[in-house]
Amino acid sequence: MGLLEQVDKELGMKIKLIAVGGTAMTLLDLKPSTIDIDFDLSSEDAEELEMALKTIPHGFRVDVFRDGMIFSQQLPVDYAGKCIDVKTSLENIKLYALHPLDIVVTKIGRLNERDLQDIRACIEKFGLTKGQIEKRANLVEYTGREENYRINLQHVLGKFFG
Numbered sequence: 001m002g003l004l005e006q007v008d009k010e011l012g013m014k015i016k017l018i019a020v021g022g023t024a025m026t027l028l029d030l031k032p033s034t035i036d037i038d039f040d041l042s043s044e045d046a047e048e049l050e051m052a053l054k055t056i057p058h059g060f061r062v063d064v065f066r067d068g069m070i071f072s073q074q075l076p077v078d079y080a081g082k083c084i085d086v087k088t089s090l091e092n093i094k095l096y097a098l099h100p101l102d103i104v105v106t107k108i109g110r111l112n113e114r115d116l117q118d119i120r121a122c123i124e125k126f127g128l129t130k131g132q133i134e135k136r137a138n139l140v141e142y143t144g145r146e147e148n149y150r151i152n153l154q155h156v157l158g159k160f161f162g
Contacts, residue, residue, distance in 0.1 A: 003058050004093060005035070008079040010052035011092040015045035018083050020070050021063075021104065022118070024097040030121045036061040040070055040098070042054055070098075070106045073149075074141040092120050100126040104156075105137045109144070116159070130161040 004017075018041065019027050023033030041049060043066050053062055070073040083096035098106070100122040109113040120130060134157060142149035 003056070003060060004088070004090060004095070006056045007049065007052045008090040008092050010055050011048055013048055014092050014094065015041060015048055015078070016094045016096065017041060017045070017049070018080065018096045018098055020065060020098045021103070024103055025118055027095075027097040028084065028100065028125075030100075031118070038063045038065065038070075040065040040068060043067055055074055069143075070102075071086070072109045073106050074143070075102055075106070076136075076139040087110055101111070101128055101132055101136050103137045104128060104133055105140050108137060108156055109142060109149055109153070109154045116156075118148065119156060120160065130157055133157065 018024075019038065019041050020040050021038040022031060022036070023038045025031045026034050027134050039049070039062070041064065046064050046066050048062060065071070068077070068079050070111065079098070079102050080096075082099040084099060086095040086097055088095050104119050104122050107119055123133075134153070137149075137153045140149070
């Protein structure tokens with residue numbers, strides 16, 4: 001039985017689980033695997049998930065983000081509505097993958113070599129355009145030095161769109 005199936009059995013309520021980062025990319029068939037497991041949830045759902053995870057000896061590194069604050073970026077308020085439904089047979093977990101456009105704008109913040117590969121995969125598979133990325137990135141709130149995010153954004157746009 002997989003981790004989510006185990007967690008599903010431990011939950012005392014229904015939760016909405018949004019896979020982000022490499023986890024979302026794996027669910028969207030953009031990469032074969034990921035180093036850790038990243039999820040975003042509402043604060044209430046996050047507490048329920050964290051309690052369930054503590055009851056299961058699983059050995060995975062699970063990062064839990066809350067309310068659209070992914071890594072160092074606060075996604076626009078509509079992010080959850082743009083997520084892609086991942087069909088499962090789970091009873092208590094409704095699983096989604098972060099939209100590829102939001103995957104890209106969250107990866108722009110750190111922007112290491114692996115992030116560039118992931119951004120390329122999202123652009124190529126989902127046909128993301130320069131305009132879409134730029135427009136969405138301009139709605140993101142970056143918690144670090146905002147200028148760094150803007151520099152990274154321009155680098156990504158130049159690298160992938162000339």
